[in-house]
Amino acid sequence: MTSPDSSPRSAASHRSFRQLEVFGELLHSLTTAARREANFPLFLQHRLGRDRRFGSRDRRLYRALTYAAVRHLPWIEAAPPSARALLSLWLAADEPILASLRGELLTDWPPLPASPTDQVALINERLGLALTVDQLFPDWLATEAPALAGPERDRLLTRSPLWLRLQTPDPQPVLTWLATEGIPFRRHPLLADALALLIETDVASSALHEAGAFEIQDIGSQLILALARPQPGTRWLDACAGAGGKTLQLARRLGPTGSVDATDIRPAALAELRTRATRAKVTNVTVLAPGAAGHRPYDGVLVDAPCSGSGTWRRSPHLRWRTTPAELRRQHERQLAILSAHAPLVRPGGRLIYATCSLARTENEGTVAAFLSANPEFRVVPPVEALGCAVNEFGTAILPAAHDGDAFFVSLLERS
Structure with a gap:
């Protein structure tokens, strides 16, 4: 990176140069934290928030630059230190808040190509590197998500709307x-x-x-219940309700004659669910304390299970550098235990809906296969409509390229 012309140097050019210079000073600590911090978004919020030099626009600008760097972390780390901030700016072409910086500081860089293959070729040529697109993904992805290839995989490098x-x-x-x-x-x-x-x-x-x-609510999350098609007038349990995004969607689909019991192991999440239900004027949701009996057996139970979150890499790119095969196995065991615990709550003929925001077969097909082996009274039923999603014998994958959202998996399990 070179300083803008100082004879005369416009105030705008000087400001842009200084902003990128400051980002360069922050970059190493931020990218290190992206690999280390479990809650990197909160870390970033606190790091930028406590710096008195930054106003609200500065914080948004540095956040956009940081996420561009984290999405392309191996490329950024391999670049010469003096080029890393500018490379992050070049890779952040879809960030409107960076338009002014790009216009001031990227005058000798070509527009960012749409294809990561073309992007990396240009970087290698300009910086004398030997980078590849494969470096942007963990090694386990090819075996855990073989359907993700080419453009489908590359979509994970872009931000969701x-x-x-x-x-x-x-x-x-x-x-x-x-x-x-x-x-x-x-x-x-x-x-x-x-x-x-x-x-x-x-x-x-x-x-x-x-x-x-x-x-x-992300479109992938919305598609889970669109695929499941819970029937109006039925009674459901949302067993891992969190803050209630799917709970409210489920309640609306069931209508005034249906009902949803919702619970979660996190009291703070249930408090947020109550607030959201009140705001949405939803009256057919009952929030249960963890372990409460509810109105069992249910016509349907939704298990939106804890998972690695690999399906959310478009929004949370730091998770790409933290998720390991060992983590996938730990999540699989946890998911299987949750599914098994809630299976008895489903009435005969009812549905157990298993969902994750994961790309990994270990957490998706692997968990369903293990559950079916231990619970032969359940079977997988296909969705009435695939809605542009990928259906297999264990469930349905909601992939980013089809709907421009996060990736999810859902399996519709019917009790005989």
């Missing part, structure tokens, strides 16, 4: 508000309630969100 799920029968107030605010969006072709925002913006603080008109 923010997806909304409409909570009201009439979408027009939300659509009108988005148009008035100048927020571009696109509707999902298969899910009428789903829409993607095409720019990064804060919608969580909007009046419509506070009024319960929509929830923020």
Whole structure:
């Protein structure tokens, strides 16, 4: 990186150069933390928040640069230290907040190619390196997720858009508000309630969100219940409800004559679920303390199981550098125990829905196969509609390229 022309040096150029220089000073500690910190987003928030030099725009700018670096961590680490900040900026072409920096500081760099293969070829030529695209993925991915190849795998290097799920029968107030605010969006072709925002913006603080008109929920997560098709008027348990994104979606699908009992081992998550249910004016959800009996047996039980989170690499790229085969095996054992514990709560003829946000066969097909071996009264049933997803004998994979969201796996298990 070279300093902008100082004769005369514009204030904007000087500011841009200094911002990238500061990022270069931060970069080593941030990339080290990406490999070490289990909650890297929180670490990054605290690290940028406690630096009094940074205003809110600075923090957003450095966050965007950091995530570009973390997505391409082996490339950044292999580059000469003096080139790492500028390389991070070049790789962050999809970040609007960096447009000014790119215009000021990348004048002698070509536009970023769409293909990672073309990107790495250009980096190798300019910096004299021998990098590969394969370096951007852990070695275990090829065996754990063989369906991820070429463009499907490369999609994991890009950021997901923010997806909304409409909570009201009439979408027009939300659509009108988005148009008035100048927020571009696109509707999902298969899910009428789903829409993607095409720019990064804060919608969580909007009046419509506070009024319960929509929830923020990734399209992959929304597709789980679209594939499962829980029937109106039935009784369900959401066994790993978390903060309740799928709980609210499930409650809406079941309608006023259906009901959802929701529980989780984390009291703070259940408190957030209560807040969200109140905001969404949902009245057919009962929040249960962990271990409470509920209205068993249920017509259906949803187990959105704890997992490695490898399906969320587009949003959480640091997880790509932390997940190991040993972690996949630990999660598999945990998932199998949770499934087995909740199987007796399903009535004969009812459904046990197993879902993860993982790419790994160990956590997905492997967990389902082990469960079926120990519970022969259950069988996998295919979804009525595949909705553009990949169906196999153990379940359905929701992959990023088909719907531009995170990756999920869902298995529909019916009790005889």
